[in-house]
Amino acid sequence: MIITVAHQKGGTGKSTLATNISGMLGATMLDLDKQHSSALWNHVRSMDDELESLEINVLKGSGDILPTSKSLSDEEIKLLCQKYKKNPNQVIVIDTAGFDAGINRLAIIMADMVITPVAPSQIELFGLQTFEQIIKEANRSLKCTIPCYVVLNSVVESSKLHLENVLEWIKGKDTFRLLNARLGRRVDFQRAYEEGMTVVEYNHRNRAAKEMSALVAEIMVELIHEEQIGA
Template identity: 30%
Template sequence: MILTLSHQKGGVGKSTVAWNLAVYFSGIMDTRIVDLDTQRSLTVTNALRKEHNLPSIKMIHFNTAEELAEYAAADSDDVLTIIDSGGFDSAFNRIAIIASDLLITPVSDKPFDLMGLQKYEEILKSLSVIQGETIKTHVLFNNINPAMKRFGELVDFICTSEHFELMVSILRQRVDIAHSVGEGKSIKEYRIFSKADQEMDDLIVEVKSILNIK
């Protein structure tokens, strides 16, 4: 199975979400991370994990898009590959989108995120034409102000596009998130039963349901 955190816009929280999902699923099945981010954020985070004597996660890097395509072609249900794509359009990221069993696109409530989502929709449209099927991503509200209850035109846009499906889970701004990653930990490892942990648990349950992981 391939799960990709994908958005052509950077700074939306793809790496943080990918990391927390990877740490959790590595405890119940063979899980790998493909780090396509040019900053190699998760590779650095994994190194911090080793420094804190925590079990590391298998990291995979590819030199060419063709290598990624070959890896994806050999995908199996026994292994979960989580791809942290870069915040830009590229051959690497387009292959990840096409190969994925589940796409997750984090967005915040900021005005620029609506514009970014509109541009990302154009990428999904063009790939759908090439593939001959509608490619859909699950949109995750991430880094949301805890007091925010309504999302206005962003929800309207998401619900009217055939390429987007809004996730039930919402991840809000929590101090624990930044602190946990800084130690190479998941939110649960950093502070169990916190609000951030509970919200991540909700996301994990939703992802397991979508991918039919028991």
């Protein structure tokens, strides 16, 4: 099964989500971002004997390749996606780049489930509206609806008004489904990333760990549901 973490806007928290989901599931990763944020996280992880590094692939020609990563051509990425597509025995998490490109659209089209992180702010809502057009175009090309789930990220108490605006906008859309779990704006997400850890490994008792655990559990329930629909 393919979980694609996607948004054409940068800085939404895609890599934080992708690394935590993959690390908590022990899943293979595909990092399509030229910044290689997920690959760098895994490289740091590989230097800690107490942590298990993950299998991670990156796009060939996207910059320097770390020794803990494997570079793949566009054609090899297509084959990799075909291997995981609708395969209930294996999961791959794809961390896409924060811009619109053909390889990112491929990751969306091939996905069994798309996860889109959105913070409660007006600029994030504008970004989601733009991303909606990409999803609609992908739906038209496939002649079906790609299951695209929105997770509210970096939520703070002071963002209540913007949060209500985002929620109201999503309610009226067939393109997106809203996940119940939310992630707050918590420094432990950054600290865990810097250590090559999931936030649960960093401190399983903190609020960030509890929020991420709830999110990953909900994602797996929805992924199983999508698998049953597609069976």
